Amino acid sequence: MVQPKVPSLDLSSVKREGPIITLGAHHDSLQGLPTGTASVPHGQASLHCMNDSTHGSLINISGLDWETMQNLSKAYFDCINLVFPVLDRQYFLSNTLSSLFNNGFGNDMQSTIAFLVFALGEVAIAGYGGLPVHAHNGRPSGIKGGSKEHPPGLDMFNEARKRMGFNLTECSLENVQIFALASIYYGTCFYPMDLWRMITLASLACQALITSSPDELSSPRADLVRRAFWHCSIMETCLNLELELPLTGLDKMETFVGLPDFGGSYSEDDHISNQESHFQEHFASQIVLRRLLVTFHDILNKSGPTSAFAPVPTSHESASPGSGVSPNTIRQLALQLDQWRGMLPAPLRWEEDSPGAFPNTDPAAYSETLYSPGGPPMSPMIPMIRTSTNSSATPPLMFTTDLDAPPIRYPYALDIQVALLRSRYYYTKYLIHRPFIYKALHAPEFMTNDDAVGVAECLKASLKWPVAMSPTCRHKRLVPCLFFFSQNFLGILILLHLSTTVPILIGIRASLCGERFDMDARETVGLYVDWLRDLKSVDSAARWHWELAKVIYGLDE
Known part of the structure; x- marks a missing residue:
């Protein structure tokens, strides 16, 4: 039904090469990150700005002064580590950072981790406040800082890469953390193939650690091991379920490892950030x-590789072999998902039909510092939120479809955490109900x-997954x-396009999707098109x- 609009599209090759396309490996010109010094455009100098522009020398490690190291570390822990809590803030700031500043950097794992932290700290700062890489019709890009060839933090990351080989086969928690942090950095630079390879190495290193040193799970670092796991x-699950990339076997250790409880060393900064963003509860909810x-x-x-997309039986509650799952089974899955949402901690809950709402409609649930326009910023790169003083006004939304409005900026990556949790929820609900779409298209009678x-x-x-809404899509x-x-x-x-062209979908859309659906669908198309563009x-x-979406919707560049 879409094929006539894209006659050059080979559907058999899409099925065969889907993961290759999604990972961007289908381009012969695909290059890795450059290993030399980044050439930073004027006005986009990195925070530390220590390169000798005259001689083009590599970064002078000794030029990393204490203030710069602290600022980059704070940026990392106030943003990246709240979404991926793989490091211990208290230990890093109290032990690692002071030791490296006093004794210098070597080829050891602590130095490698520090440079990865600094690199990701630069990404956090640039990701919020850097210059947009381009603009479309006056709308600044949501990709900020550096460029594809020279992303933020590249010099620091290259210093880490120089040292990674020395610790390649170490069987330790630090080894797992190094690969995990490297995968995160590659993700921020739009290198999904490298992200996949690094997270695979992190998973294998985690298995080696737990297998060879099971006593780590009863040591003072047990919670960090569980968080990394x-x-x-x-x-791994994201990559496997979406792209069918192979698992490493890490999932077989779930019961043995157990769940994290964030019971490690106390950090007042993490306590404050958790009070404001509930990052620990977000992480736990993501696990469930x-x-x-x-x-x-x-x-x-369960009935075969295509059963989830096979016609759903019209009678009998159990499906025959190869015919797909029964409607009753899908209803049970949907009920379990709804129960998960209903059991979320109160500060994480939201109304089902309002993906852009604040997690809790009670203004008292949020501290004054989080919303006061005059208060000091909670993080060096994130200012406060401005809210209406009109008490009778409609409660403000946390996310908006207006991509031209100045984006609200939340401390502690709050919007990213909330957007991820909700978007993955809607993705799961979308996945559960897709068999009905298949039946409507292939067996409407x-x-x-x-x-x-x-x-x-x-x-x-x-509709309207929050990651595609502002402010999250702006960084x-x-x-x-x-x-x-x-x-x-x-x-x-593609589905929304079909819902306006296929008779049975048109009827369902008009009669069962509600009065707001057409408006929400238009806004969704605008959000997702802007994302790809x-x-x-x-x-x-x-x-x-983008090339497919452009043809289907008749879009200009």
């Missing part, structure tokens, strides 16, 4: 959602009213696994997705 597991997603995916595909309701649920679950470098969302946004754009200049996979 679940970070790797969540990332990941478990549900794996279970749902296995059930939907057998559709029942329950099937039509399932189609409507799938359509509604595809895309800091959004994990961009390729995951880009691929799904293209699929949703914004990324196409720096992301090979997004470029391919």
Whole structure:
């Protein structure tokens, strides 16, 4: 149904090469990150700015003064480590940082981790406050700082890369952390293939650590080991379920490892950031959602690799072999997902039909410092939120579809954490109900009213994922696994196009999706199109997705 609009598209090759396309590996010109000194455009100098512009020399490590090291570390821990909590802030600041400043950098793992922290700290600062890499019709890009060839933090990352080989086979927690941090950095630079390779190494290193030193799970660092384990597991699951990339076997250790409780050394800064952003509860909720997603995916595909997309039976509650899952099974999965949402901690909850709302509608749930326009910033790169003083006004939304309005900026990466949790929830709901879409397209004559309701649920679950809304889409470098969302946004754009051209979908959309659906669908198309257009200049996979979306919707560059 889409093929006539894209006659050059070879659907068999898409099925065969999907992961290659999504990882951007289909471009012969694909290059790795440069190993030399970054040539930073005028006005986009890195925070430390220690290069000798006359001689083009590499960064002078000894020029890393104490203030710079502290600022970069704070930027990392106030942003990146809240989304990926793999390091201990208290230990790093009290031990690692002071030791390296006093004794200098070597080829050891602590030096490597420090340079990765500094690199990601630069990414955090640039990701919020750097210059946009381009603009479209006056709208600044959501990709800020540096360029595809010379991303923020490259000099620091290259210093880490020089040392990584010396610690390649170390069986330690630091080894896991190094690979995990490297994968995160590659993700911020739009190198998904490198992200995948690094997270695979992190997972294998984590398995080696737990297998060879099981007593680590009862040591003072046990919680850090668990946090690193679940970070790797969540990332692996994303890559496996979406792209069918192989698992390393880490998932088989889940029961043995157990869940993190953030019971390590006390950090007042982490306590404050958790009070404001609830990052610990976000991480725990992501772990539970990941478990549900794996279970749902296995059930939907239990009858074979295509059963989740096979026609849903019209009678009998159990499906015959190879015919797909039953409507009752899908209802049960949807109920489990709704129970997960209902059991979220109160500060994380939101109304189902309002993905852009604040987690809690009670203004008293948020501290004055978080919302006061006159207070000092909670993080060096993130100013405060401005709110209306009109008490009778409609409660403000946390996320907006107005991409031209100045974006609100939240401390402690709060919007990223909230957007990820909600977007992954809607993705899971969308995945559960996709079999109904398949039936509507391939066997419309057998559709029942329950099937039509399932189609409507799938359509509604595809709308306005918060990661594509402002302010989160205005700092895309800091959004994990961009390729995951880009691929799904293209699929949703195709689905929404079909819902305006296929008679049975048109009828369901008009009768079962609600009065707001048309307006929400238009806003969704605008959000997802802007997402792909914004990324196409720096992301090979997004470029391919954009070419399809452009033809389907008749868009200009």
